[in-house]
Amino acid sequence: xxxxxxxxxxxxxxxxxxxxxxxxxxxxxxxxLFWYVQYPNQGLQLLLKYTSAATLVKGINxxxxxxxxxxxxxxxTKPSAHxxxxxxxxxxxxxxxxxxxxxxQGTRLTINP
Amino acid sequence: GAVVxxxxxxxxxxxxxxxxxxxxxxxxxxxxxxxxxxxxxxxxMLMATSNEGSKATYEQGVEKDKFLIxxxxxxxxxxxxxxxxxxxxxxxxxxxxxxxxxxxxxFFGPGTRLTVL
Numbered sequence: 001x002x003x004x005x006x007x008x009x010x011x012x013x014x015x016x017x018x019x020x021x022x023x024x025x026x027x028x029x030x031x032x033l034f035w036y037v038q039y040p041n042q043g044l045q046l047l048l049k050y051t052s053a054a055t056l057v058k059g060i061n062x063x064x065x066x067x068x069x070x071x072x073x074x075x076x077t078k079p080s081a082h083x084x085x086x087x088x089x090x091x092x093x094x095x096x097x098x099x100x101x102x103x104x105q106g107t108r109l110t111i112n113p
Numbered sequence: 114g115a116v117v118x119x120x121x122x123x124x125x126x127x128x129x130x131x132x133x134x135x136x137x138x139x140x141x142x143x144x145x146x147x148x149x150x151x152x153x154x155x156x157x158m159l160m161a162t163s164n165e166g167s168k169a170t171y172e173q174g175v176e177k178d179k180f181l182i183x184x185x186x187x188x189x190x191x192x193x194x195x196x197x198x199x200x201x202x203x204x205x206x207x208x209x210x211x212x213x214x215x216x217x218x219x220f221f222g223p224g225t226r227l228t229v230l
Contacts, residue, residue: 043206043221101219103156
């Protein structure tokens with residue numbers, strides 16, 4: 001069975017600082033991995049996804065993530081945080097191409113001015 | 114881009130009544146749609162997979178007679194919460210699965226907040 005663990009339910013960084021949100025997964029087959037962002041009272045927006053191509057994936061809004069099979073990780077990074085990045089971030093795993101996503105617990109990102 | 118809408122965006126109802134939530138893919142057809150429930154400050158939990166023209170597949174622990182799902186067309190799935198109770202109060206989010214060539218992605222609706230009094 002697939003599972004996702006996001007380390008840290010709440011991450012706080014200063015504006016302009018590096019953002020690092022951690023995600024580890026468990027999957028019995030090569031996974032598809034996703035990062036989504038959710039603003040209050042809204043649905044989810046896809047930031048980026050890994051689908052067995054390049055291990056370093058670039059997404060929207062300056063975010064990127066690196067798939068590391070040996071570490072079963074898919075951490076999300078952004079070099080310089082912006083106030084508008086404050087939101088809830090979810091890592092998700094799927095077997096077989098975006099069907100039946102399993103989400104991590106979520107990480108709330110706060111940006112300090 | 115692919116857009117998914119939900120209606121209503123919020124609803125308040127009395128305990129014991131039924132509530133219907135619509136999920137529409139506005140600019141693409143979706144054979145498969147998904148329904149999730151999200152409690153405050155928690156993650157999304159998949160409730161069921163809605164397949165056009167066939168019965169929905171429910172996740173373990175989700176009562177199919179309480180959460181009725183109908184996927185009558187390639188652009189519309191509905192979730193009906195029957196005999197709603199306060200513990201059913203939650204944020205319900207749908208997604209529609211798009212497959213075009215190598216593209217396989219779920220697009221999420223904006224969510225429906227249900228409050229049962």
